[in-house]
Amino acid sequence: MMSPYKDQQGAIMLSAWGKQVTVDSADDKRVSQFFTKYVQGPQTPEPGAACTGGLSGK
Incomplete structure (x- = not known):
């Protein structure tokens, strides 16, 4: 994800x-x-979990 700050x-x-x-x-x-x-490293709380089904914030 990229977002300017x-x-x-x-x-x-x-x-x-x-x-x-x-x-x-x-x-x-x-x-x-x-x-x-x-990427999918040891710090990942849910290894292998998909990044789908999130909320758009709209």
Whole structure:
């Protein structure tokens, strides 16, 4: 999910259940490292759960 946030520290903020990294470019090596470590990682409260059926906020 991508969403701009006024006054955020960098161009990109990666978030995963209590973990966060801020970078200025998608080419930053920490982006792929973050995905490798945290997509369905050990911090995930419901491993394998689908991200469907949410509320739109409208």
